[in-house]
Amino acid sequence: DVKxxxxxxxxxxxxxxxxxxxxxxxxxxxxxxxxRQDPGLGLRLIYFSYDVKMKEKGDIPEGYSxxxxxxxxxxxxxxxASTNQTSMYLCASSxxxxxxxxxxxxxDGTRLSIL
Amino acid sequence: xxxxxxxxxxxxxxxxxxxxxxxHNNIATNDYITWYQQFPSQGPxxxxxxxxxxxxxxxxxLFIPADRKSSTLSLPRVSLSDTxxxxxxxxxxxxxxxxxxxxxxxxxxVIP
Numbered sequence: 001d002v003k004x005x006x007x008x009x010x011x012x013x014x015x016x017x018x019x020x021x022x023x024x025x026x027x028x029x030x031x032x033x034x035x036r037q038d039p040g041l042g043l044r045l046i047y048f049s050y051d052v053k054m055k056e057k058g059d060i061p062e063g064y065s066x067x068x069x070x071x072x073x074x075x076x077x078x079x080x081a082s083t084n085q086t087s088m089y090l091c092a093s094s095x096x097x098x099x100x101x102x103x104x105x106x107x108d109g110t111r112l113s114i115l
Numbered sequence: 116x117x118x119x120x121x122x123x124x125x126x127x128x129x130x131x132x133x134x135x136x137x138x139h140n141n142i143a144t145n146d147y148i149t150w151y152q153q154f155p156s157q158g159p160x161x162x163x164x165x166x167x168x169x170x171x172x173x174x175x176x177l178f179i180p181a182d183r184k185s186s187t188l189s190l191p192r193v194s195l196s197d198t199x200x201x202x203x204x205x206x207x208x209x210x211x212x213x214x215x216x217x218x219x220x221x222x223x224x225v226i227p
Contacts, residue, residue, distance in 0.1 A: 004158075033215070043159070043202065043217040058214055090158050100146040100206030100215045106158025 003027075006091050006107040014115055019078040021110050023091030031099050032074035033092040034058075034066060037109070043090065048099060049074055081114045088112075119205055119218040126224045133190045137203035137218045140184040146206025148179060148186045153200045153220075162201075163188070190223075198225045 007022035025032065033048040035058075045058030047066040055066050063085060067075045074093075078085055088111050092104040119139045127133045139148070147166050151159035163170060165177040165186070176189040190197060203218040 035217075042220045045215060045217075048214065056214065059216065092158070098146065098206070100143075100149065100204065103149055103161040103164055104151075104159075104204070104215075106160070108156070108158050 004091055004093055004105050004107040006089075006110045008110050009108065010111050010113075012113045012115060013078075013081050015081060015083060017078075017081045019081045019112070019114075021076040021078075021089055021091075021112070023074045023076070023093075023107060024072050025074075025093040025105070026072065027093065027095070027105070028071065029093035029095045029105075030071075030097070031094045031102075031104075032068065033094075033099075033104060034064075034074065034076045035090045035092065036060070036087040037090055038087050046076065050097075050099060083114050086112060086114045119203060119216050121201075121203060121218040121221045123219070124222040124224065126226060127193055128226050129194055130192050133193050133197075133223060135188045135190075135201050135221045135223070136185055137188070137205075138185045139203065139205040139207075139218070141207050142183055143206045143208040148177070148183075149204045150175070150177065150186075150188045151202045151204060152197075153202065159202060193223075193225050195225050195227065197223060199223060 004025045034046045035043045049068040065077045090109045092106045094102045094104045096102045149164040150162045153159040163175045163177045170177045178187040
Protein backbone atom coordinates (compact mmCIF):
# COMPACT_ATOMS: atom_id res chain seq x y z
CA ASP A 1 0.00 0.00 0.00
CA VAL A 2 1.11 3.54 -0.72
CA LYS A 3 2.02 5.46 2.37
CA UNK A 4 2.02 9.23 2.52
CA UNK A 5 3.37 10.51 5.80
CA UNK A 6 3.00 14.04 7.07
CA UNK A 7 5.50 15.00 9.75
CA UNK A 8 3.02 16.32 12.31
CA UNK A 9 -0.65 15.72 13.04
CA UNK A 10 -0.98 18.92 15.07
CA UNK A 11 1.19 22.02 15.04
CA UNK A 12 0.91 25.34 16.84
CA UNK A 13 2.97 28.32 15.67
CA UNK A 14 3.01 32.06 16.21
CA UNK A 15 2.25 34.86 13.76
CA UNK A 16 5.29 35.82 11.73
CA UNK A 17 7.13 32.51 12.17
CA UNK A 18 8.47 30.59 9.21
CA UNK A 19 6.70 27.22 9.21
CA UNK A 20 7.70 24.03 7.44
CA UNK A 21 5.28 21.19 6.75
CA UNK A 22 6.91 18.01 5.52
CA UNK A 23 5.47 15.19 3.45
CA UNK A 24 7.11 11.92 2.43
CA UNK A 25 5.77 9.21 0.11
CA UNK A 26 7.22 5.74 -0.28
CA UNK A 27 6.01 4.68 -3.73
CA UNK A 28 8.32 6.59 -6.07
CA UNK A 29 5.42 8.76 -7.28
CA UNK A 30 6.15 11.54 -9.74
CA UNK A 31 3.40 13.92 -8.62
CA UNK A 32 2.94 15.47 -5.21
CA UNK A 33 0.36 17.97 -4.00
CA UNK A 34 -0.40 20.28 -1.09
CA UNK A 35 -3.98 21.23 -0.23
CA ARG A 36 -5.63 23.10 2.56
CA GLN A 37 -9.07 22.19 3.82
CA ASP A 38 -11.38 24.64 5.56
CA PRO A 39 -15.01 24.23 6.66
CA GLY A 40 -17.36 25.26 3.90
CA LEU A 41 -14.52 25.67 1.37
CA GLY A 42 -13.54 22.05 0.75
CA LEU A 43 -10.06 21.16 -0.45
CA ARG A 44 -8.13 23.83 -2.29
CA LEU A 45 -4.89 23.21 -4.15
CA ILE A 46 -1.94 25.31 -2.96
CA TYR A 47 0.95 23.93 -5.03
CA PHE A 48 1.85 20.77 -6.85
CA SER A 49 4.98 19.22 -8.28
CA TYR A 50 5.32 16.77 -11.17
CA ASP A 51 9.05 16.14 -10.79
CA VAL A 52 12.03 16.92 -8.61
CA LYS A 53 12.68 20.66 -8.44
CA MET A 54 9.54 21.34 -10.50
CA LYS A 55 6.54 23.15 -9.05
CA GLU A 56 3.33 24.74 -10.25
CA LYS A 57 0.93 27.08 -8.48
CA GLY A 58 -2.49 25.86 -7.55
CA ASP A 59 -5.53 27.97 -6.76
CA ILE A 60 -4.27 29.65 -3.58
CA PRO A 61 -0.44 29.92 -3.61
CA GLU A 62 -0.20 33.33 -1.95
CA GLY A 63 1.75 33.24 1.31
CA TYR A 64 3.17 29.78 0.59
CA SER A 65 6.17 28.29 -1.15
CA UNK A 66 7.25 24.69 -1.74
CA UNK A 67 10.41 22.68 -2.12
CA UNK A 68 11.01 19.35 -3.79
CA UNK A 69 14.70 18.46 -3.66
CA UNK A 70 14.11 14.70 -3.59
CA UNK A 71 11.42 12.70 -5.34
CA UNK A 72 9.92 11.30 -2.15
CA UNK A 73 9.70 14.56 -0.19
CA UNK A 74 7.57 17.65 -0.76
CA UNK A 75 7.73 20.52 1.72
CA UNK A 76 5.25 23.34 2.19
CA UNK A 77 6.65 26.56 3.61
CA UNK A 78 4.71 29.39 5.20
CA UNK A 79 7.15 32.26 4.80
CA UNK A 80 5.60 34.42 7.53
CA ALA A 81 2.67 32.68 9.17
CA SER A 82 -0.57 34.56 9.61
CA THR A 83 -3.74 33.69 11.50
CA ASN A 84 -5.67 33.18 8.24
CA GLN A 85 -3.37 30.26 7.49
CA THR A 86 -4.83 28.28 10.39
CA SER A 87 -6.18 25.24 8.62
CA MET A 88 -5.93 21.51 7.93
CA TYR A 89 -3.14 20.83 5.43
CA LEU A 90 -3.21 17.67 3.32
CA CYS A 91 -0.44 16.21 1.22
CA ALA A 92 -1.01 13.74 -1.60
CA SER A 93 0.96 11.87 -4.24
CA SER A 94 0.17 10.14 -7.52
CA UNK A 95 2.03 8.33 -10.24
CA UNK A 96 2.32 8.85 -13.96
CA UNK A 97 2.17 11.65 -16.45
CA UNK A 98 -0.80 13.99 -16.16
CA UNK A 99 -1.74 15.22 -12.73
CA UNK A 100 -5.30 13.90 -12.82
CA UNK A 101 -4.85 10.60 -14.65
CA UNK A 102 -4.04 8.48 -11.64
CA UNK A 103 -5.64 8.41 -8.18
CA UNK A 104 -4.04 10.52 -5.49
CA UNK A 105 -3.01 8.98 -2.19
CA UNK A 106 -3.39 11.25 0.81
CA UNK A 107 -1.75 11.62 4.17
CA ASP A 108 -3.91 12.12 7.25
CA GLY A 109 -3.26 15.82 7.42
CA THR A 110 -1.58 18.38 9.66
CA ARG A 111 -3.87 20.61 11.68
CA LEU A 112 -1.97 23.89 11.91
CA SER A 113 -2.94 26.65 14.32
CA ILE A 114 -1.35 30.08 14.02
CA LEU A 115 -1.70 32.16 17.19
CA UNK B 116 -12.19 29.86 -12.62
CA UNK B 117 -15.50 27.98 -12.86
CA UNK B 118 -16.24 25.95 -9.77
CA UNK B 119 -16.71 22.22 -9.66
CA UNK B 120 -20.00 21.90 -7.81
CA UNK B 121 -21.81 19.21 -5.84
CA UNK B 122 -24.89 19.17 -3.60
CA UNK B 123 -23.93 20.19 -0.09
CA UNK B 124 -25.59 17.27 1.66
CA UNK B 125 -27.77 14.21 1.17
CA UNK B 126 -29.60 11.84 3.50
CA UNK B 127 -30.34 8.22 2.70
CA UNK B 128 -31.72 5.18 4.51
CA UNK B 129 -29.61 2.07 4.86
CA UNK B 130 -29.92 -0.30 1.94
CA UNK B 131 -30.85 2.38 -0.60
CA UNK B 132 -28.89 3.37 -3.67
CA UNK B 133 -27.36 6.85 -3.51
CA UNK B 134 -26.44 8.98 -6.52
CA UNK B 135 -24.21 12.04 -6.10
CA UNK B 136 -23.66 14.33 -9.07
CA UNK B 137 -20.74 16.63 -9.74
CA UNK B 138 -20.86 19.45 -12.29
CA HIS B 139 -17.48 20.19 -13.92
CA ASN B 140 -18.05 22.21 -17.07
CA ASN B 141 -14.39 23.26 -17.37
CA ILE B 142 -12.86 19.79 -17.36
CA ALA B 143 -9.75 19.44 -19.50
CA THR B 144 -10.13 17.36 -22.66
CA ASN B 145 -7.85 14.49 -21.75
CA ASP B 146 -8.37 14.35 -18.03
CA TYR B 147 -10.07 11.83 -15.80
CA ILE B 148 -12.78 12.22 -13.19
CA THR B 149 -12.00 10.77 -9.79
CA TRP B 150 -14.15 10.38 -6.68
CA TYR B 151 -12.96 10.27 -3.09
CA GLN B 152 -14.48 9.50 0.30
CA GLN B 153 -13.39 11.33 3.43
CA PHE B 154 -14.05 10.51 7.07
CA PRO B 155 -13.40 13.02 9.87
CA SER B 156 -9.74 13.48 10.77
CA GLN B 157 -8.57 11.45 7.78
CA GLY B 158 -7.32 12.23 4.32
CA PRO B 159 -9.58 11.51 1.34
CA UNK B 160 -9.59 7.94 0.08
CA UNK B 161 -9.92 6.88 -3.58
CA UNK B 162 -13.24 5.32 -4.62
CA UNK B 163 -13.41 5.22 -8.41
CA UNK B 164 -12.06 6.88 -11.54
CA UNK B 165 -13.28 7.16 -15.13
CA UNK B 166 -12.88 9.03 -18.40
CA UNK B 167 -16.21 8.45 -20.17
CA UNK B 168 -19.37 6.30 -20.17
CA UNK B 169 -19.63 3.95 -17.19
CA UNK B 170 -17.12 2.44 -14.82
CA UNK B 171 -17.91 -0.05 -12.07
CA UNK B 172 -15.80 -1.52 -9.30
CA UNK B 173 -16.55 -3.48 -6.15
CA UNK B 174 -17.82 -0.47 -4.21
CA UNK B 175 -19.34 2.01 -6.68
CA UNK B 176 -20.27 2.94 -10.23
CA LEU B 177 -19.41 6.11 -12.08
CA PHE B 178 -21.58 7.47 -14.89
CA ILE B 179 -20.15 10.06 -17.27
CA PRO B 180 -22.25 11.53 -20.12
CA ALA B 181 -20.82 12.10 -23.57
CA ASP B 182 -20.13 15.82 -22.99
CA ARG B 183 -18.22 14.98 -19.76
CA LYS B 184 -19.44 18.16 -18.09
CA SER B 185 -20.86 16.22 -15.17
CA SER B 186 -20.49 12.85 -13.51
CA THR B 187 -22.56 10.77 -11.10
CA LEU B 188 -21.22 8.56 -8.36
CA SER B 189 -23.57 5.71 -7.53
CA LEU B 190 -23.28 3.83 -4.23
CA PRO B 191 -25.42 0.68 -4.16
CA ARG B 192 -27.15 -0.33 -0.94
CA VAL B 193 -25.46 2.10 1.42
CA SER B 194 -24.72 1.21 5.05
CA LEU B 195 -24.07 3.36 8.12
CA SER B 196 -20.34 3.13 7.47
CA ASP B 197 -20.83 5.02 4.19
CA THR B 198 -21.62 8.19 6.15
CA UNK B 199 -18.84 10.50 4.97
CA UNK B 200 -18.07 13.44 2.71
CA UNK B 201 -17.69 12.62 -0.99
CA UNK B 202 -15.61 14.70 -3.39
CA UNK B 203 -15.12 14.65 -7.12
CA UNK B 204 -11.76 15.69 -8.58
CA UNK B 205 -11.13 16.77 -12.16
CA UNK B 206 -8.24 18.08 -14.17
CA UNK B 207 -8.59 21.55 -15.62
CA UNK B 208 -6.48 23.55 -18.01
CA UNK B 209 -5.34 26.81 -16.45
CA UNK B 210 -2.84 29.40 -17.61
CA UNK B 211 -1.20 27.09 -20.12
CA UNK B 212 -0.71 24.17 -17.79
CA UNK B 213 -2.79 21.51 -16.19
CA UNK B 214 -3.93 21.32 -12.61
CA UNK B 215 -6.61 19.63 -10.52
CA UNK B 216 -9.60 20.97 -8.68
CA UNK B 217 -11.84 19.33 -6.11
CA UNK B 218 -15.58 19.64 -6.06
CA UNK B 219 -17.27 21.38 -3.18
CA UNK B 220 -18.04 18.09 -1.43
CA UNK B 221 -21.26 16.28 -0.52
CA UNK B 222 -21.90 15.22 3.06
CA UNK B 223 -23.81 11.93 2.97
CA UNK B 224 -25.70 10.90 6.10
CA VAL B 225 -26.95 7.32 6.15
CA ILE B 226 -29.91 6.80 8.45
CA PRO B 227 -30.74 3.47 10.14
